Amino acid sequence: MPTTRTQVAIVGAGPSGLLLGALLARAGIANVILEQRSGDYVLSRIRAGVLEHVTVELLEQVGCAQRLHAEGLPHAGFELAFDELRLRIALQELTGHRVVVYGQTEVTRDLMGHRAAAGLDTVYEATDVRPHDLESARPWLSYRHGGTEHRLDCDFIAGCDGFHGVCRTAIPAGVLKVFEKAYPFGWLGLLADTEPVAEELIYGHTEAGFHLCSMRSRTRSRYYLQCRLDERVEDWSDQRFWDTLRGRLPAEAAARLHTGPSLEKSIAPLRSFVAEPMRHGRLFLAGDAAHIVPPTGAKGLNLAATDVGLLAQALAEHYGGSDAGIAHYSQRALARVWKGERFSWWMTTLMHQFEGEGRFERRVRRAEFEYLCGSRAAQTALAENYVGLPL
Ligand code: APR
């Protein structure tokens, strides 16, 4: 069986795996990525698009932020609309930080280009990837590529293979603890080459459900509508989507809505999920492989980026002679992950409509929004979580 060797074997070439590979390469640590899909497939996935400043700094560190700085849109605030109430969260004023609106697909494209230019190994269409001997000092991966079985020997395995990956399942059931919450609704998303309805994002709540007005650029919009879990995207014509969105938007925004043919439309369920621990022997989990958040707080990509920031640091310390970072990786990563989980759950709960809930809960949600409107402290708490807590 053809066998190769590297220091860190990374499973998955999503943002987690690619950013980890770039951080390790910068620290002089050899790494190979095994990805089950093709590069084109990875780039065809439409994902979220709000970057915390910590994420931007990590991309800067690896020299992968030029296009982000040229084309990304810095946002100093966003808007919340709750029934007839409107509130701007002044991120910059409240925290000193902005966020950058730049699509995850573009982050992935930049990291892929960077990796190819640096001549780092990525095996696309590597199937049947399996981790072995995690509890030994010589873990390895088996995989199939081009019709043959291969073996990749390494010092460490990084499971950056997303929610449906294989790495998490390699942790023994007696060790792995899972915490999960499924929400009783999904998001129907639509991407269109139309001018965004507003300069800043609008997160809205109405009796009919949640909506989000986001963007990818000054000429490309991304909108979402809360939908039932049993809905099918085929039943949502563009016209129906635009009409429904217009009906949920505050009147003055509805009047400004530019519509056009969709480039993409899809439904995603909302879920909160955490797997603990994030290290087992010489296997590390990072990003969606270890945790999922509902997209309401825009935390998914950012939590993935800070995981791999911590992991790259721990591995660099190991090769420098100290294993303290490795010993503490899971605990340190999870401390930040749980804060992101809490925030995403809170913002999801505040802004969505929960079918069948009692009149009391509705009024409490409204009272919470009114409190937010009247309290700078509450707005600051929201803002500091949204721009990203310190590492
Ligand atoms: N073998 C090899 N590769 C795999 C396997 C496997 N068995 N299973 C999954 N993969 C690949 C997927 O094809 C995907 O390209 O791992 C990659 C995981 O990428 P993501 O799902 O994007 O996860 P991650 O890199 O952690 O990025 C987190 O993505 O889903 C969003 O909200 C999330 O923004 C967050 C970000």
Ligand code: PHB
């Ligand atoms: C997006 O633009 O896709 C987006 C933005 C903010 C979110 C979620 C998704 O909270």
